[in-house]
Amino acid sequence: MTDLLNQPSNSQFKFSREKILAFTLILPSLILVFITYLYPAIFTFVISFAEYDIIRLKIKKFIQFKNFEFLISNYFFTSSVLRTIYFGFLICVCTTILSFLIALLLNEKFIGKAFLRVMIVLPWAVPSVVSGVLWGQMFHADTGFLNALLYQLGVISGYKIWLADPLVALHIIAIAEIWKAIPFMTLFFLSGLQSLPSEVFEAASVDGANVLQRFSNILFPLMLPIAIPLFLIQFVLAMKSFDTIFVLTRGGPGGGTTTLNYFIYQEAFETFNLGRASAAAYVLLIITLAVVLIPTISRFLMKFFWGNK
């Protein structure tokens, strides 16, 4: 200690040594991240402007924006873009609402709460292949519970092949995704609720605010800062979902459940058109960034035009 005080130049030296140490400790992680993320991202960017020879594993020729032009004029691609946005939006709206309601329930005191919490968290650890299998069985045309239940209740006159209808199939996949997404968001909402001061509610109930007023005037604005990032994260994660689609429908019937992510997979690993797949991957990246950035930018603009609100 005294040495340090007597020699200020030494402490200057120590300061930079700490920086070197800090950098050395994080370097292995950064190298791995660089190899597996940054380099591939650049590679994908480059070959999105090229035709790639999958047999010789090298770039055949650069074709400028031809890949992108092809994609934009391709109905299959444009419809999968719109489908992806709808799919992501649907999943994150439903997941946010349901998770918030479940978190409200778990915030109350009741017997068996710990057990219920374990049950709610379980689907998170369910591999998406398993969840694909189990929802596939649930909606199975011959053996599914849904057909049996609806048939016995007299809602349907014969067994339906649910996954044969593109629109129904897309929503079945969405249900599977929502079921898997609920656990995590619920836990985040729950921890947000538990961090709220309980005085707020007590004061409100003394003032005679009813449940609805308490919800819309107190709980909703307080939870919004937690809900918005969760909503956006879920949007982004939903848009990159792949496993459930692969297991349940393989993008069918008639491409009706092909999201952009699945489209890229098909282009890359079924038709082996890596250039086109890379171009599509960059479109997905742009949409992903837009989902994250648009709310941020619009909030900035709102601040700019309407002042602090």
Place this chain on the structure above:
Amino acid sequence: MKKNLIIKNFLIYFSALIVFLIMFFPLYGLILTSIQPENIIRSRNLSFFPTEIIFNHFAEVLKPNHISNIYEGIKNSLIVSFLTSFLCIILAFPAAYSLARLNLPAKNIILGTLISIYFLPTILFVIPLFVILVSYQLDDTILSLVVPYTAFTLPFVIWILKSFIDKLPVEVEEAAKIDGCSTLQLLIHIIFPLLRPGLIAAFIFAFILSWVEFLTPLIFTNNLKISTVALGLFRSTIDIKIGQQAAAAIITLIPVIILMIFFQQYITKVVLSGSDK
């Protein structure tokens, strides 16, 4: 007032039941399918309770020549998941310490970049990795799974460990430093044992995330010998035996479910540690 309380309690238990049914019924359906004979599964009489319990499907699935190849799958998945979690911890522990405590330049940018990578589309990175692996003939190896898994999980693990280190009292470290402890000794002898809950949580997260990974093995491996359990299960969906498919799904689930139930408190801790920032 008392009447209100009864209504409130009724509502709570009622909605708890609904939530329980929604979240648990799909899994229950799977269990039910796995222990019933094929002809009962296929009959049109709806029953939510098993009428006849058999374990044939499990026995069939566990036979060595079964299409889902469950033994190899479980063995490979265990190896890959353990290696990944281990590597993740080794890499993430010093990195997280550096981010949490040391004077690292551009700290927030590094952390922000690491976390946002997790949300980018995986397929963007998979295409070139595939090309690299094929050109060096590294596809179809354990390595071709462990390295990408580690990279995909690492940002998350660093974030978990950092938020746990942030919670440790600085005084202990300061005292150790005054006693002449070097940073390396500090990391190994003092932070490591103190960080045990965080390390366990991070290990479980990495393990589960590698266990459930599907896209990477689907693309990077063709050889049945190094098929992971998720991939094996997917292969069994080509088969039409519903009961065996359900049994294979349950066998795939068991390890992660056990981890979840036993270490549920650690997983909750991760969420709690992230939210009060």
